[in-house]
Amino acid sequence: MTTLAVRDLHVAVHSDDEHKEILRGVNLTIRSGEVHAIMGPNGTGKSTLSETIMGNPNYEVRSGDITLDGTSILDWSVDQRARAGLFLAMQYPPAIAGITNAEFIRAAVNSRRGDDDQVPVVQFLQDLDANLAKLKMPEDMADRYLNAGFSGGEKKKNEILQLLMIKPALAILDEIDSGLDIDALRIVAAGVNSMRSANFASLIITHYQRLLNYIVPDVVHVMKDGRIIESGGPELAKSLEHTGYEQLSEADNG
Numbered sequence: 465m466t467t468l469a470v471r472d473l474h475v476a477v478h479s480d481d482e483h484k485e486i487l488r489g490v491n492l493t494i495r496s497g498e499v500h501a502i503m504g505p506n507g508t509g510k511s512t513l514s515e516t517i518m519g520n521p522n523y524e525v526r527s528g529d530i531t532l533d534g535t536s537i538l539d540w541s542v543d544q545r546a547r548a549g550l551f552l553a554m555q556y557p558p559a560i561a562g563i564t565n566a567e568f569i570r571a572a573v574n575s576r577r578g579d580d581d582q583v584p585v586v587q588f589l590q591d592l593d594a595n596l597a598k599l600k601m602p603e604d605m606a607d608r609y610l611n612a613g614f615s616g617g618e619k620k621k622n623e624i625l626q627l628l629m630i631k632p633a634l635a636i637l638d639e640i641d642s643g644l645d646i647d648a649l650r651i652v653a654a655g656v657n658s659m660r661s662a663n664f665a666s667l668i669i670t671h672y673q674r675l676l677n678y679i680v681p682d683v684v685h686v687m688k689d690g691r692i693i694e695s696g697g698p699e700l701a702k703s704l705e706h707t708g709y710e711q712l713s714e715a716d717n718g
């Protein structure tokens with residue numbers, strides 16, 4: 465069982481000429497078995513939160529804490545966080561020439577499993593083929609360089625392929641629905657839903673209620689101006705579709 469807690473988190477971003485505070489006191493607790501969604505206007509800090517949880521050094525934690533099962537992870541490297549079970553499906557996954565998709569995924573799977581428990585090659589390939597089929601991805605996508613020349617939708621599916629292979633304890637999915645056609649959206653959502661269990665937690669960042677019709681979250685949060693200003697059940701996402709974000713104010717922040 466895993467509990468990720470974010471406590472009064474203030475984060476600034478390193479840019480050339482300024483140190484702008486993007487997150488201004490975020491509080492969030494996600495436990496195994498739960499799926500949380502974060503919605504909110506553009507530029508409000510959703511990706512900043514996900515990158516900070518994963519340990520991207522471009523984001524500077526000014527104050528507050530992020531804990532995994534009660535232990536602060538602020539000093540942990542990205543690698544340590546990944547080995548502890550955190551996973552980020554990125555909004556803009558980078559392409560890496562020279563490393564095939566299969567090599568990358570195998571290295572990630574083995575890193576998560578540890579030196580004493582490396583995945584046997586045959587088992588890895590069987591698992592990979594099964595998950596490629598599940599996501600309706602052509603088999604040759606495993607042998608292509610990571611994300612090189614992948615379409616927008618293929619990149620998103622590939623992030624979910626990694627999710628299914630690595631089997632993290634807590635997955636942050638940053639706009640995995642953007643750029644997906646309707647069929648791909650269903651396939652990706654089914655892939656995520658197949659991971660749902662008492663041992664898996666997820667934080668889903670999305671702009672669209674539509675994704676949440678397929679992956680029904682336990683909790684929906686609204687982030688605005690670097691804070692979570694409202695939390696509720698799946699019905700909150702539905703009402704936002706009608707009302708938008710304008711009427712929500714920071715005064716609602718608990």
Ligand SMILES: Nc1ncnc2c1ncn2[C@@H]1O[C@H](COP(=O)(O)OP(=O)(O)OP(=O)(O)O)[C@@H](O)[C@H]1O
Nearest residue numbers: 477478479486505506507508509510511512513522
């Ligand atoms: N590396 C960076 N350099 C400069 N500004 C940055 C950087 N990263 C993020 N920001 C700024 O921080 C703010 C929050 O960005 P972030 O990507 O977290 O928002 P978001 O809520 O995920 O937005 P969207 O819904 O549009 O994806 C934005 O104003 C963005 O321009």
